[in-house]
Amino acid sequence: MGRRDDLDRFREVGEERRQDLSEFIQYGDLGASGPDSVNVPIKIVDLPEFAYDPRDMGGVGQGQGGTPDVGDPVGEPEPQPGDGDDDGEDGEPGEEGGDHEYYEMDPEEFAAELDEELGLDLDPKGKKVIEETEGDFTDITRSGPASTLDFERLFKQGLKRKLAMDFDEEYLKAALKVDGWGPATVFEWARDQNIPVSRAWIDDAYASMPADERSKWDSIEEMTDDVDRESTATRIRREGVDEVPFRREDERYRYPEIIEEREKNVVVVNIRDVSGSMRESKRELVERTFTPLDWYLTGKYDNAEFVYIAHDADAWEVDREEFFGIRSGGGTRISSAYELASEILEAEYPWSEWNRYVFAAGDSENSSNDTENNVIPLMESIPANLHAYVETQPSGNAINATHAQELESHFEDDNVAVAYIEGPGDVLDAIETVLSAEQ
Known part of the structure; x- marks a missing residue:
């Protein structure tokens, strides 16, 4: 450990011994600080240093007059102020205050410490907008560049429509084979069963059906007992999805959130x-x-x-x-x-x-x-x-x-x-x- 390490350690000790913030505010010397720096007094421990013993300051080779003359006293130091004088004017114990330095904190640190001291946390409000920046693409709009088209959302909307429009075609064709039922009856029955089929599709299916198949079952009850209705999910798992019906109204374009940076x-x-x-x-x-x-x-x-x-x-x-x-x-x-x-x-x-x-x-x-x-x-x-x-x-x-x-x-x-x-x-x-x- 070198002398620089010693200095850093002694400064740490001094900072630990700085004046308490509340005591500083109420009784300390505020005049040593400026508008942008707060100087809180600390007691710095004296650093160790080499010093000659005053008794060794005289003697041969050490006097200020060079080599002593014959008869000059050798080895007796000159009296120093405070060295045993009885007048008490120099070096009186406790007369001098300790050396003070300052722990310098900026206003940000001071504010943080005062918040902790008083249990406060003022949240500054931004007023003037100084800059607008683009954040993440979290907002959507109905128009925009093709590069910002939200394909994931478009696909989900189309798939939802696909599922909502899908129905078991074979089940509907079976209903057309009930004796005495025609397209009108089947269409009304399908609506009661919440089957999303159009009248045009039923008409086309009925027209393409051979006449001898239009009376396969005597009643709709007989048909439903013989034919199971397959769910859309089961059919998609088996056959997959050939196409997804997209519409222009499903298109959404991503654009970045505008973030306002306000100067406080x-x-x-x-x-x-x-x-x-x-x-x-x-x-x-x-x-x-x-x-x-x-x-x-x-x-x-x-x-x-x-x-x-x-x-x-x-x-x-x-x-x-x-x-x-x-x-x-x-x-x-x-x-x-x-x-x-x-x-x-x-x-x-x-x-x-x-x-x-x-x-x-x-x-x-x-x-x-x-x-x-x-x-x-x-x-x-x-x-x-x-x-x-x-x-x-x-x-x-x-x-x-x-x-x-x-x-x-x-x-x-x-x-x-x-x-x-x-x-x-x-x-x-x-x-x-x-x-x-x-x-």
Whole structure:
């Protein structure tokens, strides 16, 4: 086993010791990750390496000054920081943290692990058709190229007709030999016996029969006692099938099933209250909730795009870096964010082509009657896979923080999720509440 094998083994050990996913989401350092890679801290075991004993660093042939002069001390090492110093400023045991590296997972792996952690399995919906391919020849039509004619089906249809039209000719000819019976009587009798014979065939058979044979039996009962009726199956086994009666209406042509490949596109609109009441602790809870949701949906869809909207009394679009850190001193009018979200979605992300998720977060404080008069109608007018609001109130509900409760009361049975977070320990439950609400 070489040193490279040792390195791989130590890395495996480190990956086994990476931070638990739920702990990472609630308390870990999310800032070390990017939009497309999730870096979960792991404790890496120090690799073994060769090192000289400090006591052997001096001596003849090892000093930095070359050959020692006469009278210089030999074999006594220079004092090293932390080697027995009593001032405690260097090398104090336990003062330095262990070396950390990161276990890097892509959003797909993160989404799979979060599904397992929360017992979820979101099935992304395809929207825009990007390609149509031909599958197996499983469908049929009444017309098509000769090369696609379904001969097996054609033969089966013809054979079914053959069996349905077949009858025991000798048995019918025997009935024509009953004294006093003619073609009309035999035809009526054959219909009663469910024998599929035509009147024309009976007329021809009777005409070709010698006159002295037309009175062989005195009654039909006598004939049926003397002559056994042979089944079609028995006759086919003995004689085979000379011809199968095909008809144009039996023709069917195979054509391939058309398979539509749909691209699974998603746009996630993240809305955050940045008013003066949204202090640092509240902002951190928003980041701990929205960041894993972004990773999760990125991992679930083929193409994920994100829109970040900040608002106080007004709303404006920001980039991701600004979104979690920005703070304003203004008031709060949540409907301004939904007005902007509606404009952006209709202009750039049509519902027919994009899955939509609209997530908002804040401390539930809103201007008077804005939730009932404006926000709720706007949410109802924006088609989306899921709307969600996450209330972040580290100190519990404020007296005027009623936005989340109003939404929860109004959208009780609709595809809208409302979650409440008072601290990092509530984050995972909030994420589960949001993701499990999609119907």
